[in-house]
Amino acid sequence: MDEQSSVVPEDDPPLVLRKVPQQRHRLARSMIAQGTATAGGIWWELVDAAAAPELPAVAVALTHNDVRGCVTVSALGARHADAGQEYAELLRGLVAALRRHAADAMIIHTAEPVVARALLEVGFLHTPGRNDGNRYLIVL
Helix, strand or coil, X not given: CCCHHHCCCCCCCCEEEEECCHHHHHHHHCCCCCCCCCCCCEEEEEEEXXXXXXXXXXXXEEEEECCCCEEEEEEEEECCCXXXXXXXXXXXXXXXXXXHCCCCEEEEECCCHHHHHHHHHHCCEECXXXXXXXXXXXXX
């Protein structure tokens, strides 16, 4: 192996997706739009595993499972406003994690262009409903 292949870029730390520990729920809630209902559900965070625990995640998501095997993402948030790549990485991780947990599909409702682009990049389909033109779906 040559010397260059073992060098990891400093600006791209390895990120991991994990369920948000209870003590970090308040930090995760602070990253989403105010007024978003956060009762119940499972919080997920995309983090630099080596970062200090008091630092916010790169991106977060709140998911809710229904009895039919469909998971709805009710909230997404990121540390930076232009976080398309971070959302895409978070969504890829969620898709992989939910496939392992026998979910059948995942739905996200969003009108945010940066999130919509990330959804399409990851493989979600834009599937507008009768009353909602901002629905995205991926079959797991």
